[in-house]
Amino acid sequence: MQENALGSLVGSLVDNRYQVKSRLARGGMSTVYVATDQRLDRDVALKVLHPHLVNDGSFLDRLAREARAAAKLSHPHVVGVLDQGHDGDTAYLVMEYIKGHTLRDVINSKGALSPRLALALIDPVVEGLGAAHAAGLIHRDVKPENVLIADDGRIKIGDFGLARAVTTTTSTGALIGTVAYLSPELVLGKPADARSDIYSTGIMLFEMLTGRQPFDGDVPIQVAYQHVNSAVGAPSGLVPGLAGEVDELVQWCTASDPEQRPVDGNALLAELRHIRTNLTDTELDLQPPAAIQAAASAGMAPGPGPRGMGAPPAPARMPSRMPQSPHAQGNQGGPGNQANHTELLAPIHGDDVPRGRPTEVISRTSNPTTVFSAPASPPPASSRPADSTPVSSTPVSSTHRPVLPPYGFDNDDDREAAPLPLSKREQRKLDRHEQKERSRAAATPVRTLREGNSRRRGALWIVVLVILALLATGAGWFFGMGPGSPGTVPAVANRTVAEAQQLLRDAGFQSSTKDVFDDDVKAGLVVGSEPDAGTEIRKFQQVSLFVSKGPQLFPLPQLTGKTLDASKEALNGAEMALGKVTEKFDEEVPAGTVLGQAPAPGTAVRHGTPVSLTVSKGPQPIPVPDVRGQDQDAAFRAIESAGLKAVFADETVHDRNVPKGAVVSQEPASGTLTKGQTVTLTISEGPKLVKVPNYIGKQVEDATEALRKRGFQVRVNEVLGGFFGTVRDQDPVDTEVPEGSVVTLTVV
Structure with a gap:
């Protein structure tokens, strides 16, 4: 079914299923129409490919594979692919229609x-x-x-x-x-x-x-x-x-x-x-x-x-x-970017980088998540307080935003030392932080108001030193051999809870458990720990064990009785996948309605489990048998055995070719019906009886024409050559005979 000269399929029926209603758009590869799926009674978007894409058989095979792959994707923000086919010279895709x-x-x-x-x-x-x-x-x-x-x-x-x-x-x-x-x-x-x-x-x-x-x-x-x-x-x-x-x-x-x-x-x-x-x-x-x-x-x-x-x-x-x-690590300044260094380098204006404010940079040799703060430009020496000390590179919280080095520097030294412009949000945070620091410094006394007694101060210093020594000794034991000493979390994955707890006790750790769902680890075994295995922590810190409850299961929704589209939406809402869709005839359930599902509704399964559906194709069509010419009893049995209902017309008809009591016509005579639909049979009364007039003494030509007009066949026997052309004898004569009978004329 090729598009006409005007490039439109509007009004046509594609693949005996999609009734084209109007054209939506036309592009370089296809024309898109609004069509009605007559099987499911819904509007769809029908994308018909241009002829230059249809002539390649391998392309159509690839298109079918891609369409099948796309049809498996069910997502609220992706237009669903519903069907794909090839009708004569027309290759098409059927998609969800979004009005x-x-x-x-x-x-x-x-x-x-x-x-x-x-x-x-x-x-x-x-x-x-x-x-x-x-x-x-x-x-x-x-x-x-x-x-x-x-x-x-x-x-x-x-x-x-x-x-x-x-x-x-x-x-x-x-x-x-x-x-x-x-x-x-x-x-x-x-x-x-x-x-x-x-x-x-x-x-x-x-x-x-x-x-x-x-x-x-x-x-x-x-x-x-x-x-x-x-x-x-x-x-x-x-x-x-x-x-x-x-x-x-x-x-x-x-x-x-x-x-x-x-x-x-x-x-x-x-x-x-x-x-x-x-x-x-x-x-x-x-x-x-x-x-x-x-x-x-x-x-x-x-x-x-x-x-x-x-x-x-x-x-x-x-x-x-x-x-x-x-794959991006190690590519900065590499061959892939070398040709673009000049183009990527652009001047940085004064309003992009705040003067005299700290700018975040990242060291190539440091951990990528560690951010250092350094002054963009040191203040003049004359304006620096006497007791000020140079600002050194100090680690900042790892929650601070890491910044990658810019493109376009001539060497690695420039790349490490050059500051990057801060975003407006970062600049506002930095301004607020500096203001708090200045307020805190202004509120801190720099000199005591009382000088105190020097001897008392000496005794206090001794007490302080003793306390500090005791604290240092206790801290040394606590952090060296006691609960504060470091230890490495052992690997506990795929072990029983008892085994994992014993491993942690042997390493000096206390533990707690938390049940979690896991698709891969068997129920009752440990999935992992927090902190992870191999992490070094203090022994007083507790280690949490995550114990598998097995995969999390969810009941399947009831899909039987829903339409196919409604079933797809229900599966999507339940985060399940659509499995194989099988169609079968059903005498009672309308076409497009789900007859059954596997697994059964209510079955507890994992998210993403494919659910196979059996969908009704409606009543099965039955070919109408042709019983014309058969005896009425035989015809009745043939119709009934096909699953159809036979009825006889109220009136009979004469027919010269069909004997009395046989079927002379039926309605419908061909095509298909569904189970229980009616076929009407008309019965023949046989040929009609017609009286034969007497033509003895008439000329043979006149008698022959008159008999034929009445529907008779004429046979002429000539005696002595039929010289006079007069009918001497006629058989039959003056009696009723079936229409179309043979009348014999003897001519002299």
Whole structure:
């Protein structure tokens, strides 16, 4: 069923199941229609592929595999893939129909969004991508057009499965999708993974925050070139006042090197929600200036400034909780970044780094979680108090935010010594800390008001020294051999509680137990300890043992009697997986209704357990047997034995070809019915009796014509050659005979 010259299937029936109602959209790979699934009586989105993708049989096989993989993903923020098929020249995908609009419509109508709205809209997209990445699916075409926003507020990402199939079937498959959102590795034809989706998501977030895309050009190849050779600027370059954490989030996602991005959607989701929770209302509700929106709508070219669009950004710090990719270590300054050092280096303005204030830097030789505080520039000697001492590098709490060194320095010494600009939030915390320290110092007396007696002071000093000696001795015993001495927590995993407690007692530790669910460790055995095995702690610190209760089990919901869609929603709500779906005929249960499930409802199983469903196909169709010409009793038995009901018409009919008492017609004569439906049989009265007139003495031609008009067959016997052409004798004559009988004329 090929699309007509106007490119529309509206009004047609695809695969004898999907009635096309209207066209929604048309893209480079497919046309999307709204259709009604006649089997389940519901509206679906029917994506029909363009002919140039249908001619490759291997592509259709890949498409089927990708569609099956995508159909297994059931998530509230991912558009469900319901069916896939091939009807003649039409290859199609059937997806969940989301009535509403797309994120592209929101951006086109509102322009730049507030951080609160942008982060709220991107959150379910990242959550859906995280679920897909965990299931081994990569989208490859993340863009606003593929983010669907339902009228009831639900947000889903669609088109899983199609992009991968196209990518693997074309030599230029890496450029399938919208070039504005392509990751550098896809532009270069390298394999894509979850981090490619993260890059596209970062570009999309940049556009939501600023109202425009980071790269533009007259032709797509110019945009693709910028993805590979330029760094995405900070959104605050277009939206002044934007929180530094939001800048860092965008630039983390859009790093040119995939190793510097979040490893997948779940890693990005954790940091995104952390930022949303910690930003102030003022930062979240920041409204982009009208002038910025006007400049964006006028197509302003990227400026050369340090924060301009398309220009290399100022060195940005990784967000506080952003974990590096496990492959990213050791790449700073390596071959992958060497070519971009000049482009990535940008001037740091005075308003970016507070003068004379401590700036957080991290030592390459220190633990990555240890942050040191050092003065950005020492105060002049003349202004320094006489009793002041140089500020040394002092460890700060590990909860303080670690900061990665910036890009673009000429050598390692510069990279270690150079301070990094603080975010606005960090600067405010630092200001409050300094103010408290100054207040505390001002409230501390520097000189006693009483001089006291010197002899008394000497005795007091002796007492103090004795007490200190006793304390030192007691502390030495306590921390050297007593309960405060250090010890290493032994490995207790997969041991019984008694064995684990004995091991801890032998090592000098006291223990407590806590029951936990665990899918891998047998019930009654120890899962692990807190602190972990191998940790060195003081012996007076208690060690907690986590004892397995076995896997946590949950009862399966009742699915029998529900529709297939309702059953999928119930499984999703119970965090169970959809297993094999089998269809069978049922004479009483409507099509699309669940007949049974395995395991049975109420069975206690783990989360993620696949549940197989048996779904009704409705009553089984029965071919109508053709009994025309059969005796009425034989016809009745044939209809009844087929599972149908035979009834006889009230009136009989004459038929010259069907003997009396036989079936002359039936309704319906063919096709299929369901069990118990009716077939109406009409019985023949045999031929109709007609009187034969007397044509003796008539000319043979006139007699023959008259007899034939009455439905008789005429046979002529000529005597003496029939010279006169007169009928001398006729058989039969002046009697009634069945219609169509033979009348013999003797002619002289």
